[in-house]
Amino acid sequence: MEKFTKLKGIAAPLLVKNIDTDQIIPKQFLTTVKREGLAKGLFYDWRFNVDGITTNTFVLNQPEFKNACILLADENFGCGSSREHAPWALLDFGIRCVIAPSFADIFSNNCTKNGILTIQLSIEDIEEIATASPTHPTDINLEEQCIKCGNLKYSFNIDADVKNTLMQGLDDIALTQNIQEKITDYEAQIKKLKPWL
């Protein structure tokens, strides 16, 4: 997994509440057996009309935002289906960070596993960044837990473990396998205590 330390770029505002993972990546793209190549399906029903023609009104289709690497959203972003295709599609499109007042649990977990930073800020702060962007790029420093955009400056909170995972780009499975002995002990123990399992 690619490390996340700093990120500087354009933040695209998509200030809608409860954006679900069905919107982020519709079902027809879930038949893939690969992690890559999902950018084309990102927000498909909003980016393209029924004939597959690009819609001018959607934020990521506007020239100043089409190279965005940060997404600004409203509360409960990523609710619904557990599909990891949602962060894969964001990543493939070039989005490495989502800022919203709140996130759905499974989605934010899936983001961490893919080196995408999710930051919680109040909607008022997010609206300020949205106004300043795209004239100013947004600058994120994970180590210092701060965001800058033009004259605006915010600090954010993040779970220490998540921060560590992102900054070091840790291999999640290898970390667990380092305590394999304890897993083996646990398995021996439950074999005795709960032999029906």
Added chain:
Amino acid sequence: MTQAQTLYDKIWADHLIAQRADNQTVIYIDRHLVHEVTSPQAFEGLKASGRKVHAKNKTLAVCDHNVPTVNQASGITEPTAKLQVQILEENCQENDITYFKLMDKRQGIVHVVGPEQGFTLPGTTIVCGDSHTSTHGAFGALAFGIGTSEVEHVLATQTLAQNKSKNMRVIFKGALPKGVGAKDMILALIHKIGTAGGTGHVMEFTGEAVANLSMEGRMTMCNMSIEAGARAGLIAPDDKTFEYLKGRAFAPKDKLWEDAVSYWKTLPSDKNAHFDKEVTIDISTLEPQVTWGTSPETAANITGNIPEPTAKNDGISAMISYMGESAGMKITDLKVDVVFIGSCTNSRIEDLRDAAHIFKGRKVATGVRTLIVPGSGLVKEQAEKEGLDTIFKEAGCEWREPGCSMCLAMNADKLEDGERCASTSNRNFEGRQGRGGRTHLMSPIMAAAAAISGHLEDVRKYL
């Protein structure tokens, strides 16, 4: 004396292994369910890193999301779906994982199959690359959906790194009125607390009405706890739970069964256990529920009206516009094109019996396409044994083969642009059942009433 614990606290404590170098807590996973859509990349990752499946006998696989629900005997024709199922089959074969293939009568929707096979047991941790894994919480199991990276992690280690959630108690007060059931209860709860109302929490559903629900009803309730944002939903195991599981293929037998039951009886929350959050909902006057918008929290009484948008930008106007409604209109004035009875929320035998009871001796309204999709081959067999299929067919419904079908429209069962559907599934998001499709969530009897009337209807008229 040990501190009073909730059901969740107890299961959590029983599965704690240790902390890793990065301070994350590692918990053991007793049961892992796998399906074709969220697993190929996990198996691929495993292979690429030279890792092996750690506990194949704790893993059960089934194809369900993209399978056709007609003519399954001739196989899958859609090439990408066919490939995905083929890859699942190969992965299961290579790793010696039990797999129920198409046409095996044990095949069906993963969250119907797990309980039906007794693979789901109280006090266990259960995961699957599907958010509706919360369904299994009906058995007093800690069950939740995970992403594909976590599927790979579980395959490789039979564990997950996770932080503990908070405890939330939902108290359903009062007795259920006629025509109202588990689906209405959970929709009313989601309406009350919102789709993020349970975020960061594991919800335990309590109250006499919950205890009185059948196992099928409890599964419907826990299934949709994710729609309230909860990590998982839980219901304390009781005699009804044990009765349901006894004798099922993967359930323990003889002495092991007795030992298991004594352990399961220790699981319910202690009397003075602490809950971080508590919600009480009075159901004694609850009406049948139906959603009008594109979020499950838009549940309303069937006798109600489409709301008027409020001054601030609350999304109501956008939802009304997408749904092709007008503010203030009566909900029962909405005509339906399609009725879907199925999904991991409502495709079990009791759901089909309830729906059949409404359809019996009646006809589907002209122009309404009605799909009845059983949750598994075994549900289908049982329904046919009871003659439910005949009732459905005589009423003018299509009797299909098992799968996820129109709940997420990954197969051929989907809505056309602008079509309105009365659906027993769990999500009414924009385009969920097909681009431009309009979904109204409701119980199986309410969906049956809509099929007969040709519009959203109060099922109590048919009782």
